[in-house]
Amino acid sequence: MDIKQLNVFIAIADCQSFSLAARSTGISQPSLSRMLKQLETDIGVELIDRYHRPLQLTESGQFFYDKISAVLTELATVTSMTQRLSNPSTALTIGFVPSVLYGLLPEIIAALKRRRPDIEVNLKDISSYQQIEALKSGDIDVGLGRFAHRDPWIQQILLRHERYMVALPKTHPLAHTRDQRLIDLVNNRLILYHQTHLPPAISVMTDATPSAVPINATPIIENAITEPLLHLFAQYGITPLMTTKVSDLQVALSLVAAGEGITLVPASLQTVRAEQISYQRLIHENVTSPIYLHTLKDVVHPKVPDFLNAIYEVYEQRGITYRRQQFV
Known part of the structure; x- marks a missing residue:
């Protein structure tokens, strides 16, 4: 054989x-x-x-x-x-999900190039789960994504949690209401845009009804709700009455701007279509979107530590809370 x-x-x-x-x-x-x-x-x-x-x-x-x-x-x-390992690339290829690009990634790349003026950086738009295979194949050297992965070939660092905000049409009755609650959004059409889903949840609780859930209730995990936005609602025993599934985040925000529904986005996107969309803060502190950095366990590109240090440099400049870590 x-x-x-x-x-x-x-x-x-x-x-x-x-x-x-x-x-x-x-x-x-x-x-x-x-x-x-x-x-x-x-x-x-x-x-x-x-x-x-x-x-x-x-x-x-x-x-x-x-x-x-x-x-x-x-x-x-x-x-x-x-x-x-025998012939490492001189360029650093970074995979990213689009929502990260709207945040601090441009500043981080600028900080990296200030640190290492000789570095060549390539950026690749690729979903969180596709990044894992891309790391293994060598298509990217490091990835920025929104989902945790359990893969024996991959090591991962949680960079920070980013608060979700409600994106509403400017004409919406709640467009100027600060500190929104998920329970107040259930009668709106929720626009779903994630292509990557969460792994199935383990625990389940189905007794809670939307009207019975206090504002600051302890989250509960709804079994089998793996769509990320629906999962956020399910933590509080809430199910939106209407949903629409679209191909990506830009389409979702276009529909919000057109008055076709609402969605939830990480806070870094609140400048997108700001003339047509009202972004309001959610009162629930735990309704967040994590940002992970991942690379291979056994073959770390020599420029990855520089990239991670550039991330922390920008976090310090912006006053963002983080816990400094390094890949092994």
């Missing part, structure tokens, strides 16, 4: 056709068949049911496919990391 045979098996399983697999791999169809047969002989198990069209995996083949796919992915990650 060798890696080439394993990759051939994966290609046949994915394509469900010898001819399509031959086209995708650039290996002739007879060679593919021989390599698959040799693999099956080596492990003593039939992996592909050749009597069905399209081709199907046998029960043993499905088990083998699931396990060997993970092994090959891990091998590719190790290979990529080894290559980068």
Whole structure:
């Protein structure tokens, strides 16, 4: 059994056709068949049911496919990391979610370049979960995201929590009401824009009704509510009556500006479309959006510590509370 045979098996399983697999791999169809047969002989198990069209995996083949796919992915990650360790890039590629760009990221990049005038910085707009695979593949060297990750290849630092604000049309009855409460927003259409969802919650409490929840109630976690904005409401036993799902944050704010609903955004976005949108503070102190910095555990780009120090420099200048940490 060798890696080439394993990759051939994966290609046949994915394509469900010898001819399509031959086209995708650039290996002739007879060679593919021989390599698959040799693999099956080596492990003593039939992996592909050749009597069905399209081709199907046998029960043993499905088990083998699931396990060997993970092994090959891990091998590719190790290979990529080894290559980068041997020949690190001189440029620092930073992955970020759009909401971070509206905040302090431009100031942080400026501070980084003051510290290291020779540094070359590349920015890449990429979702929080996509950043994890991008770190492994080498597409980015460090990522700024809004979600915690548990991955054996990744190390992560919580930079800070950013308060959410309510974004309302300027014509909304609550547009000039300070210190908003979630309970007062439930009759509005809530515009959802996150493409990344939270991991499923563990604890559950379903007795609370919106009218019974005090302003400063202790949050409760609603099981299976993984959409981030709905999760914020669910912590207080509240469910918005109407929701609309859109593709991204900019679309959400465009709809708010057009009077089609409300949404919640991190405080750093309160200057976006400010002539059309009223941003008001939420009274709930724990309704926040975290900002995480993550990179690989075993291969840290040499410029990442400079980037982290630039972040802390800007936080100090802005009077933002933080706990200084370093990647190991």
